[in-house]
Amino acid sequence: VNGHSTITNTVFDRADSPNGVGLAIVASWGLIENCEFIETYGGVNVGASGGDDPLRINNCIFERTTSMPSNGTNPGRGVLAYGGVIITNSTFTGPDNGEYGGGIELVTGGIVAACTISNCHHFQRGGGASATGFSIFWGCDFINNKVDDEGGGLHMRSAYAQDKGFVLDCRFEGN
Secondary structure (H helix, E strand, C coil): CEEEEEEECCEEECCCCCCCCCCCCEEEEEEEECCEEECCECCEEECCCCCCCCEEEECCEEECCECCCCCCCCCCCCEEECCCEEEECCEEECCEECCECCCEEECCCEEEECCEEECCEECCECCCEEEECCEEEECCEEECCEECCECCCEEEECCCCCCCEEEECCEEECC
16 A cells, blocks of 8 residues: 555454565555454554655554564564654553564654553564654553663654654653
C-alpha cells in the first residue's frame, strides 16, 4: 500500500515479505486500527507525506516484531515512521532490532500517547523508542526495555535546534 490506507480489525501473524516488512505498508496518511502484528519482520512503515494529515495508528498490538534474519539492521521495530504519525492506545512487546528504537522509531517526529512499550531490545539507542524531530510522548509506559548504548526506555535526539519534544505523564520502570 502506498499513500492513503485504511486497515481495521486485521491480524498479521508471522507475515513476511521480500522487502523485510511484515506488512508491506508504506502509508503516508489514513488509519490503522484494532490490528495485531505478531512475530512479523517489522510492522508498519510510515512513508513521508506531502500533506498535513498524518497516519493514525490506534489500538494495535505489535508483538515480537524482529529484523530480517539475513540483515540484523533491517527495520524490525513495530512502527518505523519517516513521515507524520500519531500512535495511540497501542502495545509494543518484545521487538528486537538493529538501528534505533526497539519498538518505535520516529525519524521526523510524531505523537505517541497512552501506549505501553515493554521488553523491547535495541543495539544502539532507544530500547523502547527513538525519536528525531519534534515528538510528544504522553501517558506512555516504558517497562523493562534494554539497549546496548543509550536510552533504555526512550532516546530523543535532535538534528536541529528547533527539534524539541515533550515527555508528559510517562512511567519508566526497569529500563
